[in-house]
Amino acid sequence: MLKRKATAYIKNWMDTKDKKCLVVQGARQTGKTYIIERFAEENFEELLEINFKQMPSAMDIFAGDLTVDNMIMAMRFRFPERKIVPGKTLIFLDEIQECQEAITSLKFWAIDNRYDVVASGSLLGIDYKRASSYPVGYVDYLRMYGMDFEEFLWGMGVSEDMIENLCGYLHSKTVIPEAIHSQMMNYYRQYVATGGMPEVVQKYIDIKDFREVDRVQRNLLQGYQYDIAHYATAEEKVKAEKCYLSLAKQLLDKENHKFQYKEIEHGGRAQKYYSSVEWLLRADMVQLCKRVTDVRFDLDDYARDDFFRAYTTDLSLLMAMKDFSLKQHIVENTLAGNSKGGIYECAIADALYKKGYQIYFYKNDTTKREIDVIIQKDGSVVPIEVKSRNTRANSLKWLMKNNKDISYGYKFADGNIGVSEEGIITLPLYMIAFI
Incomplete structure (x- = not known):
């Protein structure tokens, strides 16, 4: 159970x-x-x-x-x-x-x-x-959401005491011992490849066979497509399905992850497809990450309805939209190119959605600076950058320097814990589950 x-x-x-x-x-x-x-x-x-x-x-x-x-x-x-x-x-x-x-x-x-x-x-x-x-x-x-990473760890037999010990490093901002860190990254890659749908997680726990995991994921995706066909209006059925199935391409195959209607079909326009995106949102099939024109509280006042990213509401569905080899690359840590950055950005967005956060992103057209994710926590704006490797967070550093109202920001990376002079807190990717 x-x-x-x-x-x-x-x-x-x-x-x-x-x-x-x-x-x-x-x-x-x-x-x-x-x-x-x-x-x-x-x-x-x-x-x-x-x-x-x-x-x-x-x-x-x-x-x-x-x-x-x-x-x-x-x-x-x-x-x-x-x-x-x-x-x-x-x-x-x-x-x-x-x-x-x-x-x-x-x-x-x-x-x-x-x-x-x-x-x-x-x-x-x-x-x-x-x-x-x-x-x-x-x-x-x-x-109810799909299972988050902490629930996945429980299913894998990791005790609450062990998780509490792990969170101790987060609270003290001290480096996690390499043996613990490397094992947690292994678990996290397994979770990203599996996703959080309970049937998928149970199948993985039972037999540890990603081909069976893939079969269950694809069955779930077909069920979602059935729901679109069954519940959407006649006018929306085909359009909503096309929008939904375009998400993997929108998020993993391009460097710019902004939702683009032209990726649904050649010459696609908002006038034709925006109502379909709204339908998917109301159906709990997607979550939207809107662009903000300023990074200050309240972010919703600066959000643009016409400029957004759209994510699946669980990684299991995103995995089912791609070839089986994607799971293999994730688990073996051999991802490269846009897919690597895209998949971990999706994983961070997924975790924040399951924690109940509304997410935003920021892009400055003049400086070309971009912040991957922004949330509001305890009445403050918290910027987040996501790095598939432990590289510099230059945009986050720039934002912290030019916005004195922001006291700290997170960089989630394939690395260990650290804190910079600018107030940037570097955390391993899996720590998103515990902030």
Whole structure:
């Protein structure tokens, strides 16, 4: 059983005095159903699970009056073997985007407050808009992502004590012993090649065969393409799929990683494809990194909607868009050219996305200086440069020198820990998981 950080969040939700319903949202195959089922096994006497894709006829439970007593009565008729006892039964409404009335019902479950109700689904950013009454104020949210590097380490058998010891070097800004550092870099390369989708990680842990990993990754990518075909409007289906499948070329085959519509098709324009990018964003299939015109708080005030980079929401999907040999080069550390810089930039963006950061980048057209990633942390702007080798971060050094409001910045590189006079903190690439 893979250990996930989301379990602690769900436990905290359970322990709150006045519970709302819990909505677990996120992209498909990130482990939403699995984590809720395991939590129910450990914390409830009974689980009543309704998967609306698997059991569309169960939508009838929500077809009449949405009072809790009526819904419970309908559930007991439909599932006579279930007792459905308050405090002892977890009611789990899975793939809830398929039943708009079930979404509406969350308000009434929350007001009643006798039963513990968890809902889950993919593409909720799209389908919630069709709900007859969105339950604003009656639900708590948990966004599920693919596994981050720390969760991957847990799966590989690395203990929390060992990780805590590793983080000690981060906090003290002292050099990590080479034996530990080299092993962590090996783990990190395996993680980047595998990605964070739980099914992929489990397959790798079980058999350590990257060809089987590749097969699972490609199946997941096909599932995402199916979702586009199933949920996107007729006007968007083909365009959204073309946008999505262009990401590997946009991010790994070019030196400039700005999203370019001409890479989707010859002569492609924003007028034709921007709505498709928006659809992918709402569907949790991409995250956007917008360009900012100034590096100061609040970054969103300086962000450009028409100039951005687009990343997959998990590295597993990016890997599936490329040839199998890419994984081999990553694990063996033989990457070269644009792919090497591109893949680690994607890995840093992936880690920050899974930590809940909105990411930006900066480019000065006059000086040609560019900062790979910028985040806001504790009310301050934090610039980040990503280096596939431990080379100089000249743009970051320039920014630190010319912007006194920025107290520190990170350089993530294939190297060890160090701190410069300018306030640049150099960290190994894998340390992005712990900042």
